[in-house]
Amino acid sequence: MGKDILMIVGDFGEDYEIMVPFQALEMVGHDVDAVCPDKEAGETVKTAIHDFRGDQTYLEERGHNFELTATMADIDPTTYDALVVPGGRAPEYLRTYDAVIEAVQHFFEAEKPVAALCHGPQILAAADVLEGYEMTAYPACRAEVEAAGCSWVDGVVRDGNLVTGQAWPDHPEWLAAFLELLGDEVSHGDPVAADD
Incomplete structure (x- = not known):
């Protein structure tokens, strides 16, 4: 049975980190x-679109x-089963909105999947x-999230109700961990070839 999922996005959020989870979650x-x-x-x-080309940081292009x-002003976070928070530049200003902070706090207080x-x-x-979570984020955010009380882990991490990844190349493992947290069955084997 499908879940009702809230995704909080904003201008110049990362294209793949918005589009891919949105479409994948709806697809299943x-x-x-x-x-x-x-x-x-x-x-x-x-x-x-943030690309990794061997520079000291990512390259940003218009997506x-x-x-x-x-409409965020019309939704009630308590009616949702789970939350998705993509990356990109949007989080740096989305975190200044009381409605965003209150929504996020609800999902953690209710121990819903995030x-x-x-x-x-x-x-x-x-x-x-x-506080107390093991997690990851984009490596440049490490000091910020550690200062908020978490323990840093490299790679995709699931700790309780929280699944985190470092960037869009983590999609396969990150989405699989989130889908399992939502109660979906995820196959980790090789694809089965169609009969010719």
Whole structure:
């Protein structure tokens, strides 16, 4: 049975970290409401594509327009089963909205599944919900999330209700861990070839 999932996004969130989880979760039967403070359902956020090309940091290019499916001012976080917090540049300002912080705090207080990726844990740190967790984030955010009380682990981490990854290359393992937390059966074997 599909779950109702809230995804908090914003302008210049990472394209793959918004689009891929949104589509993958819907593909397996979950309902995802993508919201952004101060924007309404049907409006869009601009995404950014972050690429890793051997520089000291990622390269950022313009991504797509991603259409919001719900209005943050109209939703009630208590009606959702899980939360997804993508990364990119959006978390640095999304964490300044009281509605975002309050929504995140609800999911942790109720011990509901939360998946955060890349810079998304900046929002969790601002919500003061990381004390005692083992987790990861984009490596440049390590000092910030450790200061919020977590223990750093490299690679995808599941600790209780929280699944974290470092960036979009972690999608296969990160999404599989989140889907398992949601109660979905995930196959970790090789794909089966179709009969010719």
